[in-house]
Every structure is written in structure tokens, then in C-alpha cells.
Amino acid sequence: MNSIISWITEPFIYPFMQNALLTALVVAIICAVLSCYLILKGWALMGDAISHAVLPGIVLAYLAGLPLSVGAFGSGLFCSLSVGYLKENSRIKEDTVMGIVFSGMFAIGLVMFTKVETEQHLTHILFGNLLGVSTSELIQTLIVSAIILFVILLKRKDFLLYCFDPSHTRVIGASPRLLHYTLLILLALTIVTAMQVVGVILVVAMLISPGITAYMLTKRFDRMLIIATIISISTSIFGTIISFHIDGATGPCIILLQAALFLLVLIYTKLKMHQQS
Template sequence: MMSWFDVLTEPLSFDFMQRALLTAAATSIVCAIFSCFLVLKGWSLMGDAISHAVLPGVVLAYLAGIPLVFGAFGSGLFCAVATGFIKEHCRIKEDSVMGIVFSGMFAAGLVLFSRVNTEQHLSHILFGNVLGVTDSEMLQTLIIAAVVTLAIILKFKDLMLFCFDPVQAKVIGLPVRVYHYALLCMLALTIVAALQAVGVVLVVAMLITPGITAFMLCKTLSKMLMVSVTVSLMAAISGTFISFYIDAATGPTIVLAQAMIFLLALSVNLLHKSIKPRQGAPNA
């Protein structure tokens, strides 16, 4: 019978598990931080759009013989800029434009992938392969996560005002358009960082679930960030350990762990709301 200590330490004896845990942890932290801003800004669908739109860039980068990160970032950024351009020059609503752009780009990526012989397995790009992360891929993820996190910390107050009240931000002289595209660039970088962990399809869950969970439980952005990071980190570590022992795909297991935490938070929130009116009711 294995003790809890053995359960926790046995996976760490493998190099691939050490890399997987570090990569998953870094990815979960940056996704959790960005998740709060996406939820407050109402950009959940934008995260979904860019995450799917990176696929053609990955394939084209492979054909060009350049690192896949450059293709993924360029493709994601193109999706964001194209969405903004179309929205400004026609009467179609933004959510409809995003649906057209990201579904078209994702379909183009699938067509390219089916016609090109590559060493990359399609399921690894779609659903991630954190257990197969190499040292260079882990370093790439850590650098991207550190850059995005540092940028958010340095401009935290400005980004907070931009998300809560862009009109007030413009009145006091903040370059609103610059912050708009800066957030889109950081979103694309965050998605690129998360590709190794959960892939194109599941990255949107890591970008939305922690922020939504924290939003239900917190009243201030600072507390929301702390809860979001804690929830995301717990799900990433527990999901990686669980996938090791049950021999399941790590990315989906991490996302499933986040969903379970969300359901728990939702239950607590509903219970709190049901008890609060009873406590305030007058005695007979």
C-alpha cells in the first residue's frame, strides 16, 4: 500500500513529469491572471477565436522551417486584427465576425494539416502533450509566461481601468487603442504558451474557467486574481498527477479538474445565497 508521500514523490522521480509539472504550473498561472481580465472585459469569445485561429500558423511555420511559436503568434494576432478591421468596416456584430474569422482559419488549418506530412501529431496540437514537453519547449513556455505576467504587473492599474471603464481611461489620456491591441498581443502569447499543455481546443477553458470561478467568489480584482491563480494552479498540479496514475490525457484532465472546482464554487455560492436571506429574516 502506497503512502501519500509515495504518491506525491514517485512521479517526481521521472524527468518528463518534472518538466510537465513546471510547464503546467507556469501555464496555469499566466492563464489565470489573464482570465480575470478576459472575464471583466467580456472577451471570452475572443480567447476562443484566437486559440482556434493559431492552427494554420503552426502548419505554415513548420513548412517554413521556423519555430512553431512564431507561426502560432502571428496567426493569432492576425485573427484579432482581422476581427477588429471587419467590425469597424461593416454592420456585423463583433461576436458574429469572430465566429466567421476563427472558424474559417481553424478550417484552413485542418485542411493544411491533412495535406502536409509532418512529424507533429494532430492530437498533440489540438489537445496538448505536456508529458512530452522537451527542455526547449519548457523554457519557451516559461519565458512567455514570465513576459506576459510581468507586463500585466507593470501596467496593472491602467489595464484595470481600461477593462472596467474604457471611456474614463480615454478621458484621462490613456492610449486606449494601444492597450486594446497590447491585450490582444498578450492574449495570443498566452495561448501560444498554453499550447504545449492543453492544446488548441482546450486552451479556452484555461483562459475562462479560473476567472469565472474567482468572479463568483470575490468582490475585488486583487482577491479575484489570487483566487483565480490558486484555482488554476491546483487544477494543473492535481490534473497532472491524476493523469499520471490513471494513464489519461493530461490536458483534458487538467481542464476537468478546473470544471470540478468551478462546480464546487458554484455550489458554495448558491448555498451562501440561500442561507443569507434566512439569516436576515425576522423571528416569528
């Protein structure tokens, strides 16, 4: 028993691991909450599009001497607005537009990154650098996450109605367009915040896995939020601990645990359906 407790607590003797855990927990909460809305709205690919599209903004922010998060947010917002404009002003379907925009912006970002000499490591941007989070970055994450969570809680009923039935949203006096772009802005902010945990490649998994796993376990949205949050927090904690002991990348360890949990829940639901039939 003592060895298990020691295995869990040993990593957090070090200050950098304490910062990593706190950052992972904060990001896990906002990703879990937002993932439930993304699942209901069917915006999994939108999260993927924005996460890949932040790379050009990161390079431009570095060249301009601005915080990388500012460039990433601006680039992600530009991607989401471009998708909306192209969808409304062409006959191309939304998923096709997203595929074109995010792959094009990601390619531009890679070309820019290879041509500009920076102190940034590409692997840290692509796969995250949770163990390198400083105290100032942790405070920044706390502030941004608090803003995101506040807006979601303030407009939670409107967002829920918009995800289910945008037409009815207009009937009750809310603006579907305003809710649409507010949700996109929150998504872009969340991706920028989660980027330092799992990187631009894996951030979409952190935005989808908790929500879809919870969705399979319950039909009530309030329970879905609770289950998704528990899944996201627990996998973040144990993913961080496991990465310390195996000397592996923290972000991928978290995502692997979430994927494994999803598979277990999928098997459980299939067996349950089989028994009921």
C-alpha cells in the first residue's frame, strides 16, 4: 500500500511536476465541459481544423515579438471565420471547407517554421511541453480558463439549445449567429490553452474523448458534463504520473489513457446492448 502511495506522490515533490499537474487539471476541466457541447453540435472536425491552423500564428507572433498564445489565438480565429465565410458564400460543404482551410494553414505554418530560425522546438508545439510550463504560464492558463468557464456557465442553456436546435434558438429571442461565433471563440481559446499540454496535433483528442465517452454512458446532459469532467481530470492526473515514471511524453500518455477508457466504455455498452437484446 505504501509503495502505491509513494508511486503516486513521488512525482509531485518537484516544482515542475506540480506546475504540470495544475496546468493539466485546469485544461482538463475546460476541455471536458466544452467537449460535451462539441459532441452535441458535431464539431469534432472544427476542433481539429482550428488546432492545426494555429501554427502560422505562432510563427508570426514569434517574429513580431508577441506572446505565442496571442498569435495562436488570432490564427485559430481567422481559420474559424474563414470556414464560416466560405460555407455561407459557396456551395462547398462545411466538412470539405474545414479540410481545405486547416490543411492549407497547417502547411503554411510548417513552411514558415522551417524557414524562420527560432528557439522553439517543433516537437513542443506539435506534441506539447507540459513539463516545461512556468509559473507565469500557469497563471495565464488559470486566467484564460476562468474566462472560458465563466462564459460557458453564463450561457450554458443558450449553447445547449443552439447545439440541439438552432432554429428554436431564434424563436426564443437568442441569436444563433452570436452563439455560433461565441462558441468558436471559446473553442479557439481552449485550443490555445490546451496546446501547451498536448500540442496542436493531439489537442483535438482532449476536446473529443471525454465528451464522447460520457455520451455513451448517459442520455442526460448534466450527467454527461460530470462524467466527462471526471474522465478528463482522472486521465490527466494518471497520465502525468505515468509519464514521469516511464520518462515519456506527458501529452500522449494522457491521450492514450483517454483512448483506452473510450474503448473500455465502448466494449461495455456493446455488451450491455447485447444482454438487453
